Amino acid sequence: MEALTVKLSEKDPREISEAVPIGDVAGGRYYNGLDHFSWKYANTPPKDSKIST
Numbered sequence: 001m002e003a004l005t006v007k008l009s010e011k012d013p014r015e016i017s018e019a020v021p022i023g024d025v026a027g028g029r030y031y032n033g034l035d036h037f038s039w040k041y042a043n044t045p046p047k048d049s050k051i052s053t
Helices: 014-021 032-037
Strands: none
Touching: none
């Protein structure tokens, strides 16, 4: 939980963002074989639903 105590200066986020050019980041968020496990395919009932789990 030490990550919660890290203090960034005003220029730190910019330096972090510039560390990897946006053109170098490519591809999906998940491997193709794991797409069906993502939230996009969830069938969770609405919070106010009367369906018991």
